[in-house]
Amino acid sequence: xxxxxxxxxYFNIPLMVxxxxxxxxGLKQSWREACANLGGTSFTYWxxxxxxxxxxxxxxxxxxxxxxxxxxxxxxxxxxxxSKIVPLRIGFFLGGxxxxxxxxxxxxxxxxxxxxxxxxxxxxWIARKRAxxxxx
Numbered sequence: 001x002x003x004x005x006x007x008x009x010y011f012n013i014p015l016m017v018x019x020x021x022x023x024x025x026g027l028k029q030s031w032r033e034a035c036a037n038l039g040g041t042s043f044t045y046w047x048x049x050x051x052x053x054x055x056x057x058x059x060x061x062x063x064x065x066x067x068x069x070x071x072x073x074x075x076x077x078x079x080x081x082x083s084k085i086v087p088l089r090i091g092f093f094l095g096g097x098x099x100x101x102x103x104x105x106x107x108x109x110x111x112x113x114x115x116x117x118x119x120x121x122x123x124x125w126i127a128r129k130r131a132x133x134x135x136x
Contacts, residue, residue: 008072020057
């Protein structure tokens with residue numbers, strides 16, 4: 001399990017950096033100056049301006065990373081025999097290694113995985129739309 005966590009972190013951390021850097025670059029210097037002119041500290045700027053503006057991008061990044069990790073099959077298959085990982089369970093049930101009638105469990109897991117991925121991507125789309133309103 002520690003190896004699996006290490007590998008997932010290895011390809012998810014750079015992806016999160018790539019997703020959040022444009023959002024951080026989108027923070028305007030004039031917002032910081034306005035906060036300072038109104039007597040705000042750096043902490044006040046991040047609490048009242050920076051983090052609220054970055055929150056949709058950060059949530060969208062986390063949702064994208066979740067979807068990426070949740071659907072990864074090959075990485076988990078090579079590194080672990082843990083049968084509790086959903087893509088591995090689907091492969092086990094649909095691979096013909098079970099008794100007759102248990103392939104319905106694989107189809108059920110696959111259907112729920114599609115639902116979870118659709119919800120994740122819908123929430124990502126909403127977060128992306130909210131983040132884009134600060135672009136102008």
